[in-house]
Amino acid sequence: MAAVWQQVLAVDARYNAYRTPAHPQFRTQYIRRRSQLLRENAKAGYDPQLRRQYLKLRSQLLAQRYGPLSEQSSFRAHSNSIRSSRTTLDRMEDLEEEPRSQGSRGHRRSVSRGSYQLQAQMNRVAQEERAPGSLVPTPLAEASRAMAGDTTLSENYAFAGMYHIFDQHVDQAVPKVQFANDDKHLLACCSLDGTISVCQLVPTPPAVLQTLRGHNGPVSDFAWSLSNDIIVSTSLDGSMCIWNTHDGRCIRQIADPDSAQMLCCTFQPINNNLTVVGNSKHNIHGVNISTGKKVKGGSSKLTGRVLSLSFDSAGRILWAGDDRGSIFSFLFDMATGKLTKAKRLVVSEGSAITSISARSWISREARDPSLLVNACINKLLLYRYGPVALLLLCPA
Known part of the structure; x- marks a missing residue:
């Protein structure tokens, strides 16, 4: 079930850059809300076959709405979706509260091995895309960048809509x-x-x-x-x-x-x-x-x-x-x-x-x-x- 929802979020991440091009902060809010809903629904235990059909239909609708992606943009979006989906999958595993049976523990180990493969692929893509002198501290920062619609770090943290920021107490808490x-x-x-x-x-x-x-x-x-x-x-x-x-x-x-x-x-x-x-x-x-x-x-x-x-x-x-x-x-x-x-x-x-x-x-x-x-x-x-x-x- 977690793998199906991972693929659903990956599809949304691929097309996320086309949503509200003039307002990138809305794309960030959309993908975060989408991730939250997917995590909640994953716990409900729906039939995986129905979810696979939903995934297929959603892919078709997104392709009709935004058009087919070019090969280059598809590769870039696919790498971004890998990063964001990996983060979502790990969070879904951490939020599971019910005790796991012996069989479910075996499934968790298999999912973890898959996440390691995703991590390795994510690191390779991050090194290929990283421009000299760019500020990308960790692969997790790249994942956040993907969720924000592939905007730059400066665009992602531009605080659009802020009236003013007082930072005179930046080194200590403000009670x-x-x-x-x-x-x-x-x-x-x-x-x-x-x-x-x-x-x-x-x-x-x-x-x-x-x-x-x-x-x-x-x-x-x-x-x-x-x-x-x-x-x-x-x-x-x-x-x-x-x-x-x-x-x-x-x-x-x-x-x-x-x-x-x-x-x-x-x-x-x-x-x-x-x-x-x-x-x-x-x-x-x-x-x-x-x-x-x-x-x-x-x-x-x-x-x-x-x-x-x-x-x-x-x-x-x-x-x-x-x-x-x-x-x-x-x-x-x-x-x-x-x-x-x-x-x-x-x-x-x-x-x-x-x-x-x-x-x-x-x-x-x-x-x-x-x-x-x-x-x-x-x-x-x-x-x-x-x-x-x-x-x-x-x-x-």
Whole structure:
């Protein structure tokens, strides 16, 4: 069955260069989607004889649609199809999940020997086609080139349709990107290289306005103030910094009350003089950024390392997620900054809650306030919650 689908994909790859000649990126998307569908259908166990008839009919239809290929282009397309089909066949074998019988293991060995022959032929063709000075690192790069409709590497990675690419943090990961409040042209991103970039999208060309430097360790999170003139950030160096976004100056640096790594932060939406931070010792703390001191009664403990925080729009409920799969809700006293623990929901035991966003919708279809939750179970979850019980009711 895998061999039949391999031949189907090879036929598509041969004619792929004729599809949408003005838009080569669409050819790449087509062949990738085609490969995905073939892998899925290969697991269904259809009659191989029917698939061979399908292969014959599809070859005839493609020949009628695009015409017969010339001998030279046929050879080139055939070599490209060998490379792309070999990659697809290997992926189909890797994705097989059911235990194989003794007979099926023998079939796998025979298929592997065939793939080695394809690899050898692929290497020979790659050397023949490679021009002096061309950038083709490995035979696998040639396979990717074939799937892209035999375009050059520069054409394949031209990022057609991209507005702009910011690459100032290219050497380290970027944990968070966030637009400023009510501003679609101003954004910031933090990096594990210890800096924060404030960027503008217009006027063109887009540019980095400020690079905020001052942390001695990776920056784990940041938040915009309501007026976008202040950014608060947390770092694994155990400190929180308050920044002036206009000149990039660090106004104040505050050490974590527990001398732990700071992992997340958020502004109180009504009173931006107060922030809440979470650390690696399972604690959340309310902090007055004017004085740099912890708010009395504004601390609480979770079951794990605090990875995400979010207030509701009114600033009366605080949500916190930890690395053990739990979400906690807290009542926030607007006058004193005191936190009172309300409810706990275990989303998935041991799966980190990496992001929480609370929203209230003005809609007939979504009247209840909601939480958008990112959990390390390969899912993005949307919950609605009751304003009285403060308990997550069910996925929306």
